[in-house]
Amino acid sequence: MTSTMTSATVPPPAPGAASLAMFPGQGSQRAGMAAHLLEHHPGAAEPIFRAADAAAGIELSRLCVTGVKGDLTRTDITQPAVLATSLATWEVLRTAGFRPAAVAGHSLGEFTALVAAGVLTLESAFALVRRRGELMARVAERTDGGMLAVIGLPAAAVERACAERGGAGVAEVANYNDARQTVVSGHRAALDEVAEAVRTAGAEKVVLLEVGAPFHCSLMAEIEAEFADELARHTFGPARLPVISSVTGAALASGADARGLLRRQLACPVRWTDVLAAAERYGATAYLEVGPGRVLTGFAKRTVENRTVLSTGDARRIDAAIREIRDQEGTLP
Structure with a gap:
């Protein structure tokens, strides 16, 4: 399935918007990764973590604040924890007025991007990610x-x-x-x-790499059908802003497109270099990693030239990002 952008199904970038919001995947987790969000931005972050706890069925708020490294090693725990922290970071930025030209997620981060774009509800994203993590962990146990x-x-x-x-x-x-x-x-x-x-x-x-399974290769093909069953239980709505798929490097054409790509994503490679190339075609002049860690920040800095590249993984960085966003003429509507 090759995705193409169509003006009838996906809105064009907002006039003057010039940022790509990049959502990290598994491997970006760390102990205390959400502490700065709940301490410095409780109004935006606390509702997200309350909803995340209820949707995931585990105490993600505790794991993301006081959990140690060992608590975050299991794939079925790591994935919803990174999702929750990234969504809370997004809500902090959104509340501050951040409006990117497009969004994209690296592997797991694609679920965050789909929530940010209005394609998935928070509840659906957590149900899907929890099931995805369980299935991947099963592959890891026997491979x-x-x-x-x-x-x-x-x-x-x-x-x-x-x-x-x-x-x-x-x-x-x-x-x-x-x-x-x-x-x-x-x-x-x-x-x-x-x-x-x-x-x-x-x-x-x-x-x-310190990961729990051989992700994004043919060894994951055995769980595609079971994950497709979970995908079929959820509604995929139209995108409110462009979502660049890490499977194809192109913008999603529809919610149904997203469903099919999330299935394919399990065994297909992440084409992040293509994602960044697509963002350049959208006219992106700033790249903001929304969530824990600085992995995607490093990729962007080594790929795009003469661009602002920022991360949000601690209090100092998220505050600096908000200031920079507001200072960039045209980044906010």
């Missing part, structure tokens, strides 16, 4: 798999390393993050082969 970040080598060279290795098992590109970082997902033994090959090819750094 000796993982993910490997390759830094300092073109994506084409990483693709060749995956294709030309001689051993058994799955090793596939899972994330095209930026020109210098490509992530491979698959069986551990196959990842070891890829690691050796890319080091020989000149990779500057090879890092085994």
